[in-house]
């Protein structure tokens with residue numbers, strides 16, 4: 001099987017590319033980072049350091065690379081591979097959609113009747129479905145029926161903490177031991193691939209929301225409360241007992257929504273939260289607060305890791321003080337290198353918290369929740 005993987009970054013090399021290459025799939029990475037691509041092309045192998053209670057280095061071999069800026073080369077790949085995976089970040093999905101659409105048009109014109117499956121591996125609810133809609137916007141309608149017949153767009157949930165590596169070898173990645181890649185088996189076209197490390201489910205939403213609204217909700221609140229307390233890394237922040245107590249409580253509030261919505265068993269979910277807290281404290285990973293806190297506007301959005309769990313607590317009429325506090329902490333997040341943090345702070349300075357939060361979260365500006373976030377902000381300010 002041949003895979004074209006967009007995004008040779010942390011998750012691309014450290015997780016998805018590795019799982020596929022280990023399973024005997026030939027992986028070609030597509031990326032815009034020239035040096036990275038040239039080195040991958042030349043060496044065709046790279047190392048992954050797996051760190052935890054035991055540390056080891058594993059080589060990933062038989063990979064290739066193509067520069068994403070060379071549209072013709074990428075289109076030629078799309079026209080021939082059996083699988084396309086992505087780990088580029090939600091905003092870049094819209095950019096690669098055009099190239100994928102051009103590749104699908106070529107594939108059909110070339111008479112390739114083989115099945116192709118596409119899996120976006122991003123921190124997004126139904127990211128592949130989003131990508132599909134973007135691809136179809138760029139694709140002439142005359143190709144749509146063939147795409148429906150031959151191309152599967154399978155949504156997935158991806159969980160492995162992979163911070164940027166601090167290594168002399170630019171291709172090496174450092175990853176935690178834990179990993180979970182769950183794909184919606186109902187959305188494949190042709191045979192569903194049997195790949196070790198890729199789990200299949202017919203209940204994907206439960207797993208996507210469980211991951212995004214537990215790990216990512218807790219991680220983000222760790223970042224924002226940690227930054228406020230003067231910490232630089234996630235590990236430092238979660239070892240601060242006050243931060244940890246708030247983060248755990250926020251994950252429990254979000255967890256109560258997940259338990260009620262999807263029927264997760266309460267004890268198992270509590271253990272899931274504890275495991276995640278342990279992963280945040282991994283002493284072998286140096287995970288900067290800015291990586292986890294990045295793009296706060298996206299993360300305050302209505303479908304993302306702060307607002308969506310809050311909406312769930314409102315739906316079920318259950319406690320949400322710590323989710324509210326986490327949202328308030330987002331307004332202390334300052335990072336001049338992050339355009340979204342700059343934009344958020346600019347609007348906050350001009351319009352105040354209520355209007356800014358309502359604008360990005362789509363919560364009603366006069367709602368009691370928005371008022372409570374403002375009160376929590378004031379409480380944090382005077383603490």
Ligand SMILES: NC(=O)C1=CN([C@@H]2O[C@H](COP(=O)(O)OP(=O)(O)OC[C@H]3O[C@@H](n4cnc5c(N)ncnc54)[C@H](O)[C@@H]3O)[C@@H](O)[C@H]2O)C=CC1
Pocket residue numbers: 006007008009010011012030031032033068087088089090092095096121122123158159160161162163
């Ligand atoms: N790092 C982590 O711990 C996890 C990340 N994720 C998700 O995986 C996705 C990727 O995250 P990371 O690997 O951490 O980011 P990253 O920044 O390390 O990798 C993204 C890669 O995409 C490349 N890229 C940018 N524009 C491109 C284009 N037009 N064509 C091809 N490649 C392009 C970048 O050069 C970069 O190498 C994100 O959606 C993230 O939320 C999900 C789970 C864990």
Ligand SMILES: O=P(O)(O)OC[C@H]1O[C@](O)(CO)[C@@H](O)[C@@H]1O
Pocket residue numbers: 123158159160161162215216219220291292293294295
């Ligand atoms: O990649 P995003 O959506 O900016 O968010 C960063 C988060 O994603 C992860 O990299 C993977 O879930 C977490 O480690 C972190 O909480």
